[in-house]
Amino acid sequence: MAARIIDGKAISQAIRDELKDRISQVKASLGRPPGLVILLVGDDPASQVYVRSKLKTGEDAGMKVTLETLPSSASLEQVLEVVNRYNADDACDGILVQSPLPKALGHAAEQQVFDAIHPSKDVDGFSPISAGLVAQNRSGFAPCTPAGVIEMLQRSDIEMAGKHAVVVGRSDIVGKPMAMLLLHQNATVTICHSRTPDLAAMTRQADILVAAIGRPAMITAEHVSPGTVVVDVGINSVTDAAQAAQIFENHPNRMAVFEKRGSVLVGDVHPDVANVAAAITPVPGGVGPLTIAMLMANTVKSAEGRSQ
Amino acid sequence: MAARIIDGKAISQAIRDELKDRISQVKASLGRPPGLVILLVGDDPASQVYVRSKLKTGEDAGMKVTLETLPSSASLEQVLEVVNRYNADDACDGILVQSPLPKALGHAAEQQVFDAIHPSKDVDGFSPISAGLVAQNRSGFAPCTPAGVIEMLQRSDIEMAGKHAVVVGRSDIVGKPMAMLLLHQNATVTICHSRTPDLAAMTRQADILVAAIGRPAMITAEHVSPGTVVVDVGINSVTDAAQAAQIFENHPNRMAVFEKRGSVLVGDVHPDVANVAAAITPVPGGVGPLTIAMLMANTVKSAEGRSQ
Numbered sequence: 001m002a003a004r005i006i007d008g009k010a011i012s013q014a015i016r017d018e019l020k021d022r023i024s025q026v027k028a029s030l031g032r033p034p035g036l037v038i039l040l041v042g043d044d045p046a047s048q049v050y051v052r053s054k055l056k057t058g059e060d061a062g063m064k065v066t067l068e069t070l071p072s073s074a075s076l077e078q079v080l081e082v083v084n085r086y087n088a089d090d091a092c093d094g095i096l097v098q099s100p101l102p103k104a105l106g107h108a109a110e111q112q113v114f115d116a117i118h119p120s121k122d123v124d125g126f127s128p129i130s131a132g133l134v135a136q137n138r139s140g141f142a143p144c145t146p147a148g149v150i151e152m153l154q155r156s157d158i159e160m161a162g163k164h165a166v167v168v169g170r171s172d173i174v175g176k177p178m179a180m181l182l183l184h185q186n187a188t189v190t191i192c193h194s195r196t197p198d199l200a201a202m203t204r205q206a207d208i209l210v211a212a213i214g215r216p217a218m219i220t221a222e223h224v225s226p227g228t229v230v231v232d233v234g235i236n237s238v239t240d241a242a243q244a245a246q247i248f249e250n251h252p253n254r255m256a257v258f259e260k261r262g263s264v265l266v267g268d269v270h271p272d273v274a275n276v277a278a279a280i281t282p283v284p285g286g287v288g289p290l291t292i293a294m295l296m297a298n299t300v301k302s303a304e305g306r307s308q
Numbered sequence: 309m310a311a312r313i314i315d316g317k318a319i320s321q322a323i324r325d326e327l328k329d330r331i332s333q334v335k336a337s338l339g340r341p342p343g344l345v346i347l348l349v350g351d352d353p354a355s356q357v358y359v360r361s362k363l364k365t366g367e368d369a370g371m372k373v374t375l376e377t378l379p380s381s382a383s384l385e386q387v388l389e390v391v392n393r394y395n396a397d398d399a400c401d402g403i404l405v406q407s408p409l410p411k412a413l414g415h416a417a418e419q420q421v422f423d424a425i426h427p428s429k430d431v432d433g434f435s436p437i438s439a440g441l442v443a444q445n446r447s448g449f450a451p452c453t454p455a456g457v458i459e460m461l462q463r464s465d466i467e468m469a470g471k472h473a474v475v476v477g478r479s480d481i482v483g484k485p486m487a488m489l490l491l492h493q494n495a496t497v498t499i500c501h502s503r504t505p506d507l508a509a510m511t512r513q514a515d516i517l518v519a520a521i522g523r524p525a526m527i528t529a530e531h532v533s534p535g536t537v538v539v540d541v542g543i544n545s546v547t548d549a550a551q552a553a554q555i556f557e558n559h560p561n562r563m564a565v566f567e568k569r570g571s572v573l574v575g576d577v578h579p580d581v582a583n584v585a586a587a588i589t590p591v592p593g594g595v596g597p598l599t600i601a602m603l604m605a606n607t608v609k610s611a612e613g614r615s616q
Contacts, residue, residue, distance in 0.1 A: 128448075132440030136480050162505050170491055172444050183478055183499055188510065190498040191491055197470050202496060
């Protein structure tokens with residue numbers, strides 16, 4: 001039996017629709033819309049796509065989204081100067097620095113920049129204080145992707161309490177906060193990663209399986225038991241024809257995308273998992289749209305905090 | 309075959325011995341020993357025992373430990389006044405507010421007090437920024453009990469990388485940071501709790517089992533597979549004769565303690581688990597001594613940060 005497909009676009013739209021009233025209330029009480037600042041450093045093409053999408057989504061929702069750009073030659077001081085300017089700006093509720101920063105800034109730059117964002121404006125939830133508030137199940141800004149996964153499961157009536165959730169991946173921005181959020185929904189939670197010796201033995205135990213690895217189609221049908229709900233966080237661009245043909249052997253419509261564009265998006269979950277799982281999030285159109293919706297929700301929440 | 313008994317007292321002593329040189333260096337560079345302030349509010353007898361033990365251990369190690377006391381009638385403002393005074397005191401490297409605070413202060417008081425401790429003096433590691441730094445595997449103060457468990461396993465040559473660690477309990481001060489610290493040692497980590505439907509099915513998979521539940525002898529031989537390393541974080545005082553007799557049926561020396569004192573300490577792990585496990589930490593004399601050693605280590609680390 002084919003898995004139920006969880007429609008991330010529709011859920012994202014529902015969340016954004018619900019935000020409209022709250023945005024109106026912010027406007028009424030603050031005399032301005034919720035304000036999000038996006039800082040884009042350099043000219044990474046994927047980052048440009050993401051930033052455009054965030055800009056459009058925010059503006060469509062009635063927020064004010066300000067794009068700040070710096071060239072890839074920018075210094076760390078220049079980046080921090082922009083962050084600090086908006087930390088001090090009362091009309092700014094959220095600051096998002098698009099990741100990744102140019103490599104020339106050094107590998108420690110992202111952490112320094114994320115740390116510099118005022119906790120009350122950390123709508124990406126990447127700072128240690130945000131991570132700590134998530135771990136302690138307190139009000140704060142949870143990172144948008146794992147927060148979006150919880151929303152998605154709740155709005156799809158997928159019970160988490162008492163279930164075994166297996167998270168594959170242990171990044172600061174997805175895997176670890178995902179585990180904490182599932183734990184606070186009363187799931188029993190296992191975190192697997194590259195050093196897990198028999199990954200399939202763990203993932204086959206999952207009632208809910210979250211793949212956040214960043215490797216195309218790594219989770220195959222052998223990793224999944226019938227009845228599992230599979231959440232695919234990965235968004236990988238495959239540009240190799242042989243790899244695309246292998247992954248999408250039974251999915252001619254996806255191969256057609258590859259043949260038209262020379263690349264195709266694939267999640268961390270192999271498309272054939274849909275033949276085994278009870279429910280699955282597609283890529284694209286699954287977790288991705290939720291991430292943007294939660295960025296908007298975090299920004300509105302921040303603005304509401306200022307209007308009290 | 310009886311389990312190897314992990315000697316927490318000896319490991320704690322080794323850690324404290326190693327701190328002596330570092331304490332001498334702090335004295336040389338700051339002109340004063342590392343300074344720890346302990347604030348005890350009210351007259352809870354167990355808290356008084358813990359505080360005396362921390363005082364003595366700190367002073368024996370060559371630190372300056374200052375005990376501040378407030379009556380159980382103290383207001384939240386009075387508690388915060390003491391914390392803020394030592395936040396501003398350059399000779400204070402660590403502030404510990406003994407938990408639990410008197411119930412009269414209200415259930416939110418502890419969080420407010422822990423949050424008020426300056427992050428650079430949060431040697432108990434209970435504030436959200438400390439929790440976030442632990443989650444992000446960055447330098448900071450990890451809560452003493454889970455940090456002590458890691459030290460104990462490392463110093464006992466128990467491999468964590470690639471192993472399956474199962475943590476039972478999800479408190480902010482033990483279970484959750486324990487899971488993060490084990491993850492950063494490259495263990496695959498499962499967090500179980502009161503809502504886990506079949507606890508034994510999870511714990512029997514553990515290579516390393518950490519019990520941090522706070523219920524006497526809850527983990528029985530049925531929960532443990534041969535070969536498992538069992539870490540018992542619980543310290544429960546049993547005062548009921550029938551309960552003591554049941555738990556210590558095969559341990560006449562422990563029943564003798566009960567008969568002499570009218571109470572006996574028991575961990576979260578049933579003593580008969582020692583017949584199944586590969587290695588086990590005893591109660592008392594297991595994790596407890598490590599917790600105090602890590603408090604000292606965190607205070608010395610804090611002082612070293614000031615002397616740079």
